[in-house]
Amino acid sequence: MSAEDHAADRCAHTAAPAVDLPDFPVPSHDPRAVSDAIRPDARIALSSSRAMVLLRHVDVVAAARDPEVFSSAVSRFLQLPNGLDGEEHAAFRRLIEPYFTAERMAALEPGVREAARQVCAEVTSAAGVGTGAVGCDAVGELGSRFAVRAMMRWLGWPAGLEPTLLEWMADNQTATRSGRLDATADVARRYDEIIRSVLAPRRGRGGDADGSRQDVTAELMSDRALGRPLRDEELVSVLRNWTGGDLGSIALSLGVVLHYLATHRVLQARIRSGLTRRELTAIVDEILRxxxxxxxxxxxxxxxxxxxxxxxxxxxxxVLNWTSANRDEEVFGDPDRFDPDGNAGNNLVYGTGPHVCPGRPLATLELCVAVEEIVAAFADITLDPVLRPERSITPNGGFSSVPVVLTPAR
Ligand code: HEM
Structure with missing residues (x-):
């Protein structure tokens, strides 16, 4: 059966419009609390904008793996490859995936490690000479700074851009919190300007990459995997989705992981005792699940x-609610039960189906290296006894800030 016949067969069904669905309230703090409360009695809920929120693992997986019926073309903005379907999407994936091979990640690892070491050293020295324990925000200080530096190393962006990117991340978080469309449109426009400022010096005569800079950004500019170079707005969109995926999610993920380690001391000690990369990856993935x-x-x-x-x-x-599906009792039993190996096969942190995260190898590298360097630099990680962790608000999960106390290793 051809793909078209297959889709037509499934589309022959009729479906009654949704009735009597429970509301999916906008989470005011931890998004897990909302979906955990609804999921035992309902598989779908209705958001305030009348979108159907899929809460169960089985439904989220089925929808993510059925792109002919569940299209990703949902935005009026160009989103490459996120907003594409079918062959057009597949062509962009063929262009993107070679940038995340195991060989490339291995070559990048020393630079990412150096970035993590620098950030740990800066956090320690900011507390002053001779100070014992160091207080810092695992998301806003450690996570954001590390995410920006690791990303700039990967893409070959100039170090001088760091303050601009950090300021942009903070403004982006404020705009997201405000829920105001003009504010989010403004930060999006500013981000496009940052990307264009990086592309401009790499342009040679005829609008092509001049070949004088050998980095991932220059490589992307001269990539012909589509049979032609990427157009300007396509380059900006691809880089926006790479860096957007990288910056925000790495900082948030590091906040979640460090919060978990600060509150699970046996696990923290296990990581300190030395683990293989495979073991550490499984642990990080399970914390994020x-x-x-x-x-x-x-x-x-x-x-x-x-x-x-x-x-x-x-x-x-x-809406495919990954956070809810990742805590579905029908699949995981007690969703908080920590079982890295047992749960790995059903873990949906990086999605599934044709849109599954292409950046997973980079995210895994960055998170594992950051954890390795943080536990090497600090003999103990605890939550700040006074300042409380603050949850992010929708559309993000995790924390917007995790105040921790780090005890430097001798
Ligand atoms: C902890 C970090 C990350 C998490 C949890 C994450 C999660 C995800 C998920 C769940 C999807 C599926 C989206 C969907 O089905 O609509 C996705 C897609 C994507 N991610 Fe990530 N991601 C992370 C880091 C990254 C990084 C580092 C990059 C690139 C540098 C990246 C680039 C992308 C892109 C381009 C897509 C769209 C793929 C497509 O539509 O074919 N992500 N990510």
Whole structure:
């Protein structure tokens, strides 16, 4: 059966419009609390903007793996490759995936490690000579600074851009919190300007990369995997999705991981005792499953869906709630039970299906190296006894700040 026949077969169903669905309130603090409360009794909830929020693992996986019915073309803005479907999407994935091979990640590792060491040293020296324990925010200071530096090393961006990117991250968080469209549009426009300022010096005559800079950004500018060079707005979009994925999610993820280690001392001690990269990766992935900061992605149905009791009309906006699916009791039992190896096969932190995160190898490298260097630099990580961790607000999960106390290693 061709892909078209297959889709037509599934689209032959009719689906009644959703009725009697519970509301999915905008989470005011921990997004897990909202979905944990609804999920035992309902598989779908209705958001305030009338999107259907899929809460169960089985439904999120089915939708993510069925791009003909659950289209990713949900935004009026160019989103490469996130907003593409079908062959157009596959072509962009063929362009992108070679940038994340194991060989490239191995070559990048020393630079990422150096970035992590620098940030740990700066946090220590900021506390002053002779000071014992050091207080800092695991997201705003450690996480953000490390994320920016590691990303700039990967892409070959100038070190002088660091303050601009850090300021932009803070403004982006404020704009997201405000929920104001003009504020989020403004930070998005500013980010595009930052990217264009990086592209400009790499341009030679004829608008092509001049070849004088050998870095990932220059390579992308001269990439012909589509049979032609990327157009300007395509380059900006690809880089926006790489760096957007990188900066925010790495800082948030590091906050979640350090919060978990500060509150799970046996695990912290186990990591200090020395682990293989495979073991550490499984631990980091499992911590992020339990408290997934990358909450959701959107889809739009191309036809009615009626399957296993799930009824969704055509043209319906759908939300794949990864955070909820990653805590589904039907799959994981007690969602807070820590079982890196047992739960790995069902872990949805990096998505599934054709849009599965291409940046996973880079994210894994950055998070593992950061954890390795932080436990090497600091003999103990605890939560600050006075300042409270602050949860991010929708659309993000995790924490906007995790005040920790770090005891420098001797
Ligand atoms: C802890 C860090 C990260 C998490 C949790 C994460 C999670 C995800 C998830 C769940 C998706 C699936 C989206 C969907 O199905 O609609 C995704 C897609 C994507 N991620 Fe990540 N990501 C992370 C880091 C990164 C990094 C470091 C990059 C690149 C440098 C990146 C680039 C992308 C891109 C381009 C897509 C879209 C893929 C497509 O549509 O085909 N991500 N990510």
């Amino acid at each position: 339990i408290d997934d900061p990358f909450v959701a992605n959107r889809r739009m149905t191309t036809c009615p869906v009626s399957r296993g009791g799930l009824q969704v009309a055509a043209g319906q906006r759908v």
